Amino acid sequence: MKEVDQMESGTNSPRPLTTFRPGDEIEISSIPGCSMRKRLADLGITAGACIKVLRSDFSGPVLIFVKCVRLAIGRGMASKIICQKTSGCQLS
Numbered sequence: 001m002k003e004v005d006q007m008e009s010g011t012n013s014p015r016p017l018t019t020f021r022p023g024d025e026i027e028i029s030s031i032p033g034c035s036m037r038k039r040l041a042d043l044g045i046t047a048g049a050c051i052k053v054l055r056s057d058f059s060g061p062v063l064i065f066v067k068c069v070r071l072a073i074g075r076g077m078a079s080k081i082i083c084q085k086t087s088g089c090q091l092s
Helices: 003-011 034-042
Strands: 024-028 050-055 062-066 071-075 081-084
Touching: none
Parallel strands: none
Antiparallel strands: 024 050, 024 081, 050 062, 062 071
């Protein structure tokens, strides 16, 4: 219940990528695990990167836009990526 309250109140506290809605422009705060961090870095997804959520349903992959590319990330992996909303995000 607390997570839902935070989502609705619009706080900028870090939370998993899967909790953001389509259209949200966010910045990646942290990516846990060395192998996952390397795999995502190979795709251009690193801590500090600005991304836009294109699709995030209750099941299935999360579709994001990062560095002029659309990528689908498995829901399990996306749930471990910690992000926060930011106003100064450049999606180039």
